[in-house]
Amino acid sequence: MAKSVCIVSGGMDSATAMAARIGAGKEIIGVHFDYNQRTMIKERKSFNALMDFYKIDRRFTIDLSFFGTIGASALTDRSIAVPHEFSGGVPITYVPFRNGIFLSIAAAIAEKEGADEIVIGAVEEDSSGYPDCREDFLRSIEGAIALGTRDETNIALKAPLVHLSKMQIVSEAVKLKVPLNLTWSCYENDDLACGICESCQLRLKGFALAGVADPIDYVDK
Amino acid sequence: MAKSVCIVSGGMDSATAMAARIGAGKEIIGVHFDYNQRTMIKERKSFNALMDFYKIDRRFTIDLSFFGTIGASALTDRSIAVPHEFSGGVPITYVPFRNGIFLSIAAAIAEKEGADEIVIGAVEEDSSGYPDCREDFLRSIEGAIALGTRDETNIALKAPLVHLSKMQIVSEAVKLKVPLNLTWSCYENDDLACGICESCQLRLKGFALAGVADPIDYVDK
Numbered sequence: 001m002a003k004s005v006c007i008v009s010g011g012m013d014s015a016t017a018m019a020a021r022i023g024a025g026k027e028i029i030g031v032h033f034d035y036n037q038r039t040m041i042k043e044r045k046s047f048n049a050l051m052d053f054y055k056i057d058r059r060f061t062i063d064l065s066f067f068g069t070i071g072a073s074a075l076t077d078r079s080i081a082v083p084h085e086f087s088g089g090v091p092i093t094y095v096p097f098r099n100g101i102f103l104s105i106a107a108a109i110a111e112k113e114g115a116d117e118i119v120i121g122a123v124e125e126d127s128s129g130y131p132d133c134r135e136d137f138l139r140s141i142e143g144a145i146a147l148g149t150r151d152e153t154n155i156a157l158k159a160p161l162v163h164l165s166k167m168q169i170v171s172e173a174v175k176l177k178v179p180l181n182l183t184w185s186c187y188e189n190d191d192l193a194c195g196i197c198e199s200c201q202l203r204l205k206g207f208a209l210a211g212v213a214d215p216i217d218y219v220d221k
Numbered sequence: 222m223a224k225s226v227c228i229v230s231g232g233m234d235s236a237t238a239m240a241a242r243i244g245a246g247k248e249i250i251g252v253h254f255d256y257n258q259r260t261m262i263k264e265r266k267s268f269n270a271l272m273d274f275y276k277i278d279r280r281f282t283i284d285l286s287f288f289g290t291i292g293a294s295a296l297t298d299r300s301i302a303v304p305h306e307f308s309g310g311v312p313i314t315y316v317p318f319r320n321g322i323f324l325s326i327a328a329a330i331a332e333k334e335g336a337d338e339i340v341i342g343a344v345e346e347d348s349s350g351y352p353d354c355r356e357d358f359l360r361s362i363e364g365a366i367a368l369g370t371r372d373e374t375n376i377a378l379k380a381p382l383v384h385l386s387k388m389q390i391v392s393e394a395v396k397l398k399v400p401l402n403l404t405w406s407c408y409e410n411d412d413l414a415c416g417i418c419e420s421c422q423l424r425l426k427g428f429a430l431a432g433v434a435d436p437i438d439y440v441d442k
Contacts, residue, residue, distance in 0.1 A: 060287075060290065060291075062287045062290075063284075063286070063287055065284070066281075066283045066284055066326075067329075069281065069283075070281075070329055070330055070333050071333065072332075072333040090371050094371075095329075096328070096329040096330075096332040096333050096370065097325055097328045097329040097332060097366065097369055097370055098329070099369065100325040100328060100329070100365065100366065100369045101322070101325040101326055101329060103325075104318055104321040104322040104324075104325040105287075105322055107317070107318045107321060108288075108291055108316075108317040108318040108319070108321070108322060109291055109317075111293075111317040111318060112291050112292065112293040112317050131368070131369055131370055131371055131372070132369040132370070134368065134369070136368050137365060137368040137369040140361070140364050140365040140368045140369070141362070141365040141369065143361050143364075143365075144321065144358060144361040144362040144364075144365045145318065145321065147352070147355065147357050147358040147361045148318055148320065148321045148352055148353040148355075148358040148361070148362065149317065149318055149352055149353070150311050150315075150352055151352070
């Protein structure tokens with residue numbers, strides 16, 4: 001059975017991307033990153049709950065706490081507030097080249113494990129506008145991974161959600177029976193989702209447009 | 222003064238690459254990686270000694286001890302012996318996509334710090350044959366970094382040694398007055414260099430062909 005290295009944050013998007021690859025018959029290797037983000041403990045719990053739900057034993061939790069030293073983002077620097085409205089440009093929640101780092105580490109794991117694909121839940125449109133979620137970037141780093149690994153290593157980079165809207169992702173998740181109650185998207189809180197950070201807003205918009213109730217609890221619900 | 226993020230392992234190559242950028246008038250930000258490699262403590266000492274020598278205050282030591290979990294290389298897995306002869310193909314000391322991970326993290330630091338270049342001491346010919354030291358790979362990941370960072374971020378990737386022989390690197394180091402006594406190349410030992418691992422052999426060949434005495438101590442010297 002061909003192996004798939006899935007980057008799983010604990011959020012709705014990566015859980016849905018992984019579910020699609022399970023549906024395609026892949027053997028999943030789950031990779032999660034602790035990068036000193038505000039909701040690190042909650043996200044790690046969501047990752048493990050998803051892995052348990054899908055009975056996936058092969059899982060890596062990678063400690064990247066050095067992100068706290070680099071800073072420059074509201075997610076990893078506690079002195080920068082999480083914004084409650086969209087800024088227009090690249091928001092302050094952007095973590096410099098985060099997906100580049102995640103994908104490089106996933107490539108190392110994929111090469112070691114003999115996997116033939118890496119899966120990321122990146123979304124280009126209808127998202128926060130992070131440069132490292134653009135399909136052009138993903139295709140480019142896929143090429144770099146091919147050149148920077150052994151000649152006999154062949155790893156495809158799959159981003160099945162990259163051109164979906166949040167509404168389409170919710171619909172896809174429902175169709176695939178993703179346990180959305182186990183997922184976490186809030187940037188700010190780790191008990192009740194705040195409902196007002198950009199990530200909560202995008203999630204709630206997706207559920208509303210899809211006509212589906214979000215099963216997680218929010219502060220203002 | 223334009224900033225340069227230099228990846229500095231503590232070895233001869235990266236020290237020489239950095240010295241060349243100091244010579245070009247750059248303000249250096251030194252980045253070193255602890256990746257659970259056998260000679261981690263010695264290499265970190267060499268890095269700090271080089272930073273002290275060049276009076277560079279801005280330095281990052283990044284903990285990537287998760288490499289021990291990925292394994293698959295004689296450098297990070299203590300159960301795999303360091304070979305004493307060249308295998309022909311990609312050697313067992315190859316750490317999967319290591320330079321991809323290093324360069325991605327360097328890119329994050331460069332974007333945060335407003336640096337306009339990343340410098341790596343990778344050598345393509347006359348080297349161990351690692352796929353992530355090839356110029357094709359370096360040019361490809363440079364493109365990925367451009368696409369995966371903010372549009373206003375412009376980071377060049379410089380690999381000034383990529384087409385030099387080890388003899389040429391020693392000559393260049395001598396010309397630039399690099400403190401070669403502070404550098405460390407051995408894969409196996411952290412007290413006296415073994416002189417027989419592939420990295421020691423390449424280093425010693427370079428010194429011999431350049432007609433220069435290697436100032437560090439070897440087991441058999």
